Amino acid sequence: MLIVSQRAFAIDVIKDAGCGETLFWEGDPCTHVIELRSGIVRGFNISEEGERQVTAFFFACDQIGIPVCTFYRYSAEAVSGVSYISHPRERWCDAMIESYRRDGHLLRTIGAEQDPVFRRGMLIGRNGALARIAAFLTSIADRLEPDGDGLRFPVPQRDIAAYLALTPETVCRSLKRLRELGVIEIRSHDRLIIRDRSRLELAAHSQVGD
Secondary structure, rough: OOOOEEEEEEEEEEEEEOOEEEEEEOOOOOOEEEEEEEOOOEEEEOOOOEEEEEEEOOOOEEOOOOOOOOOOOOEEEOOOOEEEEEEEEHHHHHHHHHHHHHHHOOOHHHHHHHHHHHHHHHHOOOOHHHHHHHHHHHHHHHHHHEEOOOEEEEOOHHHHHHOOOOOOOHHHHHHHHHOOOOOOEEHHHHHHHEHHHHHHHHOOOOOOOO
């Protein structure tokens, strides 16, 4: 279903994308900026050897596909059902200029798009798989959508593994260990409950044993 809202002489149409649907491809002309309203999107690149590398996860309120160059620098694919607004590049740039003149607000969106890539480097630098997984969960917990007493967590373990430079088996073992410690609970493949946030943060700093 499409929802239309009136905004400053322009009509924004909220679109939907299903799980696995690609919003834009790396190397395609950067014609639109995507403003996420709900759901999770993964950013990925394909290496010269054909290997798919997950480099970022984006959430509601993020703007992706920022036109810092002529072409998209990564591909964006829906991890879950996603709703979004697709802003034409020219309109987005005009809005950024106007916002910069007023308060500089939209300039922060450029840094926000780069933040998950920077964060990935910090996470990979953690000592041990358990610390990487715990730090990853800590970093995204406040961005996940509520689901009853838990959080919607539809990110496949293979994507977490690719993002954190681990194997899927290692991710599975680390999540199991966090469950055994009573830190988290995963009742289904897409639902996460953080039982002890303080211990999760301790694990992120290698202060809870593997």
